[in-house]
Amino acid sequence: MNSRIRYIIYILPVPLFFISLTMGKYPVNFAEIFEDCPSSLIVWYIRMPRILLALIAGASLSLSGAVLQGIFRNPLVSPSILGLSAGASFGAAMAILFFGISPHPLAFIFGILAVYLSYLIAKSPGKATRISLIIGGIVVSALFSAMLYVLKYLADPNHLPTVIYWLMGSLNYTHWSSVIVIIPIFIICFTLVYITRWRLNVLSTGDEESKVLGVDPAKWRLIYITLSTLLAASVTAVCGIIGWIGLIVPHLVRMAFGPDHRYLIPLSASAGGCILLCADDLVRAILPYELPVSVLTSLMGIPFFIYLLRRGYGW
Amino acid sequence: MKNKKVLLVGITVAIVCLLTTTMIYAMFLQSTAPKERTVVDMAGREVTIPYEVKRAVVFAEYSLVVALDAWDCVVGVSKYAKYNEIMKNTVKDIENYCLNGSAMSFNVEEVLSKDPDVVITYGGGSGYSTPENLIEELESAGVPVICVNIYNISDIYKCISLYGEIFNKEERAEQIISEMQSAFDMVKEKVKGLPEKRTLHTWSSPTKVTAGLGITHDLIVNAGGIDVAESLQERYATVDIEQIIEWDPEVVLIWGYAQYSPEDIYNDTQWSTVSAVQNKSVYKYPKVSTWSPEVSVLQVWFGVKIHPEAFENFDLQEYADQFFQKIYGINSPFEWL
Numbered sequence: 001m002n003s004r005i006r007y008i009i010y011i012l013p014v015p016l017f018f019i020s021l022t023m024g025k026y027p028v029n030f031a032e033i034f035e036d037c038p039s040s041l042i043v044w045y046i047r048m049p050r051i052l053l054a055l056i057a058g059a060s061l062s063l064s065g066a067v068l069q070g071i072f073r074n075p076l077v078s079p080s081i082l083g084l085s086a087g088a089s090f091g092a093a094m095a096i097l098f099f100g101i102s103p104h105p106l107a108f109i110f111g112i113l114a115v116y117l118s119y120l121i122a123k124s125p126g127k128a129t130r131i132s133l134i135i136g137g138i139v140v141s142a143l144f145s146a147m148l149y150v151l152k153y154l155a156d157p158n159h160l161p162t163v164i165y166w167l168m169g170s171l172n173y174t175h176w177s178s179v180i181v182i183i184p185i186f187i188i189c190f191t192l193v194y195i196t197r198w199r200l201n202v203l204s205t206g207d208e209e210s211k212v213l214g215v216d217p218a219k220w221r222l223i224y225i226t227l228s229t230l231l232a233a234s235v236t237a238v239c240g241i242i243g244w245i246g247l248i249v250p251h252l253v254r255m256a257f258g259p260d261h262r263y264l265i266p267l268s269a270s271a272g273g274c275i276l277l278c279a280d281d282l283v284r285a286i287l288p289y290e291l292p293v294s295v296l297t298s299l300m301g302i303p304f305f306i307y308l309l310r311r312g313y314g315w
Numbered sequence: 316m317k318n319k320k321v322l323l324v325g326i327t328v329a330i331v332c333l334l335t336t337t338m339i340y341a342m343f344l345q346s347t348a349p350k351e352r353t354v355v356d357m358a359g360r361e362v363t364i365p366y367e368v369k370r371a372v373v374f375a376e377y378s379l380v381v382a383l384d385a386w387d388c389v390v391g392v393s394k395y396a397k398y399n400e401i402m403k404n405t406v407k408d409i410e411n412y413c414l415n416g417s418a419m420s421f422n423v424e425e426v427l428s429k430d431p432d433v434v435i436t437y438g439g440g441s442g443y444s445t446p447e448n449l450i451e452e453l454e455s456a457g458v459p460v461i462c463v464n465i466y467n468i469s470d471i472y473k474c475i476s477l478y479g480e481i482f483n484k485e486e487r488a489e490q491i492i493s494e495m496q497s498a499f500d501m502v503k504e505k506v507k508g509l510p511e512k513r514t515l516h517t518w519s520s521p522t523k524v525t526a527g528l529g530i531t532h533d534l535i536v537n538a539g540g541i542d543v544a545e546s547l548q549e550r551y552a553t554v555d556i557e558q559i560i561e562w563d564p565e566v567v568l569i570w571g572y573a574q575y576s577p578e579d580i581y582n583d584t585q586w587s588t589v590s591a592v593q594n595k596s597v598y599k600y601p602k603v604s605t606w607s608p609e610v611s612v613l614q615v616w617f618g619v620k621i622h623p624e625a626f627e628n629f630d631l632q633e634y635a636d637q638f639f640q641k642i643y644g645i646n647s648p649f650e651w652l
Contacts, residue, residue: 161518173556289549292553
């Protein structure tokens with residue numbers, strides 16, 4: 001039974017992809033999609049990149065959350081806890097306000113830089129432990145949030161709307177250029193996590209146990225943090241900050257299928273992609289004008305989290 | 316001889332009497348001269364201000380004070396004034412007037428340190444407005460606060476009249492309003508009877524559009540356009556690019572402060588079927604404020620871009636220079652392409 005549902009979730013992105021292609025504001029005539037007309041433009045250049053990006057972004061965020069929750073043995077961890085969101089926001093704001101350039105590269109760089117800083121702070125007493133990493137992340141988030149505020153304070157107010165637009169994560173106006181950048185990062189990181197996913201099971205038993213079982217916790221923690229940071233930073237750089245997917249989806253999967261990372265990793269990726277795609281379809285095709293999809297994912301996340309709390313969900 | 320003496324004494328007495336009466340009358344006048352007066356601000360509040368405003372702190376529409384020729388009554392402006400092209404070109408050392416705060420947030424003590432007799436700022440509940448508690452703090456310190464709210468073009472006129480009243484420059488305010496109105500009338504006259512063109516105004520991103528509320532909507536309609544985003548009753552709305560393709564605007568006008576150019580839109584495949592791209596009618600205007608008198612030059616620009624055929628042999632730059640000379644006494648600091 002369980003295994004049948006698992007296979008359904010693995011292949012679910014495929015039918016969702018085709019259903020999403022038919023949804024949208026413009027009445028597309030599918031008979032014309034190989035001709036030179038607005039219908040073909042919309043299907044090939046507008047809907048397809050956006051749908052693919054939704055799938056990959058959802059999968060990346062959720063995968064990155066699943067990995068981090070595994071290595072920190074903490075259900076509250078998501079990519080932003082290590083300072084990634086705050087760092088990326090600062091980078092994007094700096095690009096827009098002071099250099100007047102596209103925010104993507106600096107958001108990516110500062111997202112990674114923030115996580116690296118958290119790691120350095122965590123390592124400063126000797127060894128990066130789970131707790132010191134989380135504290136490092138909180139410190140770095142606070143630092144970049146404060147610096148973002150200073151940037152906003154110094155900036156010409158007429159440039160602020162562009163920053164605010166970016167900070168509210170959205171898949172609006174997606175182009176192939178961003179999808180092409182994000183696909184290889186996803187494939188490489190996903191493959192690496194996938195083939196080593198049994199180590200996450202070992203790491204999630206604790207540092208001492210890992211050592212006994214021959215997995216160096218410090219080394220593998222660093223490898224997994226790097227991979228999940230790359231995943232989340234690439235998504236954040238392209239789409240802005242999309243919260244809660246990285247936190248909720250791995251939980252949902254764990255509740256339904258148990259904490260075994262051999263299944264948790266591919267299932268989280270697939271389910272994350274499907275959930276973000278459905279949320280984005282809703283804002284793209286059904287609402288009269290677009291809410292940032294991040295608003296929707298946050299709204300979905302809150303009742304879910306209260307439910308988790310009430311259920312006394314243990315680790 | 317004696318008669319002469321009497322005459323001299325008489326004249327002296329008469330002069331002394333006259334002088335005394337004049338002095339007493341003058342003193343009487345001064346004692347009854349009003350020290351204060353009441354104005355109604357744009358939030359509908361009655362505000363008591365000094366009869367002669369001499370030390371104003373202005374967080375909202377400071378360039379209007381320059382236009383009214385009342386800058387000598389200003390002791391402080393928003394920190395953002397130093398970015399404003401008009402302020403940079405009309406006020407010497409504008410930095411010296413800038414406070415560290417803006418309408419959105421300021422330090423009450425810093426404002427009080429300027430010893431203002433009135434503070435003018437944005438009211439209402441939007442992102443750029445002054446929070447209620449700051450207004451109350453200033454008022455409890457005895458400083459009258461005037462609130463300005465601008466949603467459409469008639470609000471700009473109301474704002475100009477209000478400033479005219481505050482700074483005792485009613486006549487100048489009337490002049491400014493009539494200059495503005497003549498620009499609006501000229502555009503309406505020129506585009507009269509022409510077929511309306513589907514027009515879209517895009518804001519901070521190519522898919523973030525200004526919708527049915529706000530000044531750019533008025534500008535499009537006055538210039539003989541149909542605002543394709545009219546049905547969205549918002550100031551701004553993010554829409555899907557598919558929605559724009561369906562609207563198929565014939566003209567796309569870009570906000571002056573946007574960080575993308577018409578070329579970005581021309582080079583974007585997603586826009587390629589849109590009429591405005593196919594007939595190369597995507598334009599971006601200079602970084603002007605839409606809440607100030609120069610909005611009338613922008614109105615003319617909207618007319619020129621939406622209906623170029625109605626403005627043949629019309630030199631917009633020359634028109635703008637003349638307008639800015641009349642309002643601010645400078646040539647247009649913006650290039651109107």
